[in-house]
Amino acid sequence: MESRQLEEFLMQFVAAEQDFPFGPEVMVFKVKGKMFALLGERNGRYSVNLKCSPEDGEVLASQFSGISPGYHMNKRHWITVDLSHDVEVSMIKDLCERSYQLVVSKLKKSDREMLNPSV
Template identity: 65%
Template sequence: MESQQLESYLNQFPGAQASYPFGPEALVYKVCGKMFALVGEHQGEARVTVKCQPADGELLVSQFHGIVPGYYMNKRHWITISLASDVDAAMVCDLAEKSYALVVSKLKKADRESLAVAGV
């Protein structure tokens, strides 16, 4: 999967906003001000960092060479996925969608309701 494809996919989530708060190297995706994905490069390799349940993260890290604990993030709650690895595009999209849903589930009720109106 290419970074541009992933960015197009992430932009489709209701309420998703992209910005560069950490500089031009890291494109951060947020919903209602809460981060759910970070797209960037490390040592010339395109990567995405997404939120996950701790048990899921441990399992994924143990099963895939292209998934490591979150780079510069809380390693229990975030994983970093190499886009050019043994993780296929469908799984990257699924993990990004689960990250978005996890973040939305922790939002205030009013924010969740406003996203529901938008189609979540």
Template identity: 60%
Template sequence: MKQHELEEYLGKFSGSEGSYPFGPEALVYKVMGKMFALVAIHQGVPQVTYKCQPADGEVLVSQFEGIIPGYHMNKRHWITVSLSSDVNDAMLVDLADKSYQLVVSKLRKVDREALSQL
């Protein structure tokens, strides 16, 4: 999956907003002010960082060369995926969906209700 395709996909989630709070090299996607993805280029390689359950992250890191613990993030709750690796497009999309859903599930009830109205 190309970086711009992934960015388009991440922008389609309900309430998703992209911004550059860390500078022009890191595009952060948030829902209701909470980050669920970060797209950046590190050492010339496009990558995306997703939120995940700690157990899921451990399994993914052990099974895929292209997945490492979150780069510059909490290593238990975030994973970083190289877009030019052994991780296929379907997996990238599935991880994006799960990251978004995980963040939404942790939102306050009032924020989840507001999100459902969008």
């Protein structure tokens, strides 16, 4: 998956915002001020950091060489996915959706309701 494609995909989530709090090298994607993805380049390769449950992170890192504990993040709650490795596009998108939903689930009730008024 190309980094530009992933950037466009991440911006499709409800209330997604893009920010550069760590400098121009790392795009940070937030919902209601909370990070759910970080997209950047390291050593000529693009990767994305995504929020995950500790159990999922361990399993994913053991199954895919392109997934590792979160680079410069809490390694129990974040994973890093190398975009040029063995992880299929559909899996990357699914992991992005899970990360977004995990962050949304931890928001205040009023913020969650604003994002999904039908619930």
